[in-house]
Amino acid sequence: MVATGTLLTFVVAALASLFMAWAIGAGSSGSTPFAAAVGANAISVMRAGFVVGLLGFAGAVLQGANVTEAVGTQLIGGVSLTATAAIVGLLTAAGLVAVGVFTGYPIATAFTVTGAVVGVGLALGGDPAWAKYRQIATLWVLTPFVGGGIAYTTARLLRSPRVPERYAISVLGGLVGALVATIEFSLLGPAGESASIAAALGADLPVGASVVAAVCALLVVAVLYRGLVTDPEATQRRFLLSLGGLVAFSAGGSQVGLAIGPLVPLLDDFAVPLPAVLAGGGIGLLLGSWTGAPRMIKALAQDYSSLGPRRSIAALIPSFAIAQAAVAFGIPVSFNEIVVSAIIGSGYAAGGGGVSRRKMLYTVLAWIGSLVLALALSYGIFTAIDVVVA
Known part of the structure; x- marks a missing residue:
C-alpha cells in the first residue's frame, strides 16, 4: 500500500504538472498555431483559441508519448526523479513560463523544462546524459537555420511571378499531405506502439506505405488545384487554417511531454497508465488554450498580420515539419524557437519584412x-530542500 505522505507528494507533483500544462497551453502551443490565420482574417480570435485547445488535446493523447518518456527518463542518468524532484522541477519551469506569459518575455518552454529537469537530476546525484544532450542541442541549433531556410525558400516560391500560385500551393499541399500520411499515431498501431496512416493502410492493401503516401499527396494536390482555380481566395484561407490545425496538433504532441514528463518515473509506483497521464496533460493544455491563449493570439496576430496569407503559409509548413521531427525522435523543442525562426525566414523573403536584428x-x-x-534555480532549490529535510 502506498503511504499517505507519498501519495500526497504525488498529488502535489500532478498538480504542478497540470499547472505547467496550463502555462504551455496559454503560451506558445496555444497561441502560435492560429495566430497566422487570425492575422490573415481567416478565423476569429475566440474560435481560434477554442479549436487550438481541442487539437492540442488530440495531439497530446495521440502523439505525446515519445517526448514525455524522453523528458522523464532520458535527460539524466543513474537516478530516477523522485516526487519531490518532479515538484521542484515543474514548479521552477512553470513559474518561469508563467512570468513569460504575463510579462511578454520570450521564455522558451523546452529550454526551461529541460534545464529544470537536468538541474534536479544533477542535485539527486545523477549523471549527465551527454548523448541525449547532443541530440537535443543539434535540433535546437539547426531549427533556426532549417526552419528559417525552408520558410524563406517557400515564401520566395509563393512570391515568384514565374510560378503560378495555384501550382506552388498545390505542390506544397501535396508535400504536407505526404507528411501527414507518414507521421505516427498511437491509435493506429498495436498495443503500446504507434503507426502511420500510410503503414496502416499499406498493411491492408496490396501496396506499400510509400505508395499510400504518394496517393495521399496526389489527392491533396488535386483538391487544392481545383479549389485554387474555382475560388482561390477561399481555398488559400482553408489551406492556411488546415496548416494552423496541423501545427496545433503537433504542438500538443510535442509540448505535453514538457508538462508531464517528470511524472513518468513515478507512474509505476502508483499504477497510473501513461495514456491517462497524457490525457490529463492534454486537458491542462486545453484549459490553458481556452483561458489564456486568446489574449496571446490577439497580440501575436498583430505581428502576423504583416505577413499576409502567403508568408503565413511559408512560416507554418516548416513549423509543422520540425515539430513532427521532434515528436518522432522524442526531443523536447521550443515552439517559440520553431515559429519565430520561420517568421524571420519568411520575413527576409520580402526584403527583411521588418525583422529586427536587435x-x-x-x-x-x-x-x-x-x-x-532554470537549471541553476532547480538545482539550488532542490539542494536546499534536501539539506533542510536531512
Whole structure:
C-alpha cells in the first residue's frame, strides 16, 4: 500500500504538472498555431483559441508519448526523479513560463523544462546524459537555420511571378499531405506502439506505405488545384487554417511531454497508465488554450498580420515539419524557437519584412538565459530542500 505522505507528494507533483500544462497551453502551443490565420482574417480570435485547445488535446493523447518518456527518463542518468524532484522541477519551469506569459518575455518552454529537469537530476546525484544532450542541442541549433531556410525558400516560391500560385500551393499541399500520411499515431498501431496512416493502410492493401503516401499527396494536390482555380481566395484561407490545425496538433504532441514528463518515473509506483497521464496533460493544455491563449493570439496576430496569407503559409509548413521531427525522435523543442525562426525566414523573403536584428539577439539570449536560470534555480532549490529535510 502506498503511504499517505507519498501519495500526497504525488498529488502535489500532478498538480504542478497540470499547472505547467496550463502555462504551455496559454503560451506558445496555444497561441502560435492560429495566430497566422487570425492575422490573415481567416478565423476569429475566440474560435481560434477554442479549436487550438481541442487539437492540442488530440495531439497530446495521440502523439505525446515519445517526448514525455524522453523528458522523464532520458535527460539524466543513474537516478530516477523522485516526487519531490518532479515538484521542484515543474514548479521552477512553470513559474518561469508563467512570468513569460504575463510579462511578454520570450521564455522558451523546452529550454526551461529541460534545464529544470537536468538541474534536479544533477542535485539527486545523477549523471549527465551527454548523448541525449547532443541530440537535443543539434535540433535546437539547426531549427533556426532549417526552419528559417525552408520558410524563406517557400515564401520566395509563393512570391515568384514565374510560378503560378495555384501550382506552388498545390505542390506544397501535396508535400504536407505526404507528411501527414507518414507521421505516427498511437491509435493506429498495436498495443503500446504507434503507426502511420500510410503503414496502416499499406498493411491492408496490396501496396506499400510509400505508395499510400504518394496517393495521399496526389489527392491533396488535386483538391487544392481545383479549389485554387474555382475560388482561390477561399481555398488559400482553408489551406492556411488546415496548416494552423496541423501545427496545433503537433504542438500538443510535442509540448505535453514538457508538462508531464517528470511524472513518468513515478507512474509505476502508483499504477497510473501513461495514456491517462497524457490525457490529463492534454486537458491542462486545453484549459490553458481556452483561458489564456486568446489574449496571446490577439497580440501575436498583430505581428502576423504583416505577413499576409502567403508568408503565413511559408512560416507554418516548416513549423509543422520540425515539430513532427521532434515528436518522432522524442526531443523536447521550443515552439517559440520553431515559429519565430520561420517568421524571420519568411520575413527576409520580402526584403527583411521588418525583422529586427536587435530583437532577434534579445530573443536568443532569453532562450539561453531560460535554460541556465532554470537549471541553476532547480538545482539550488532542490539542494536546499534536501539539506533542510536531512
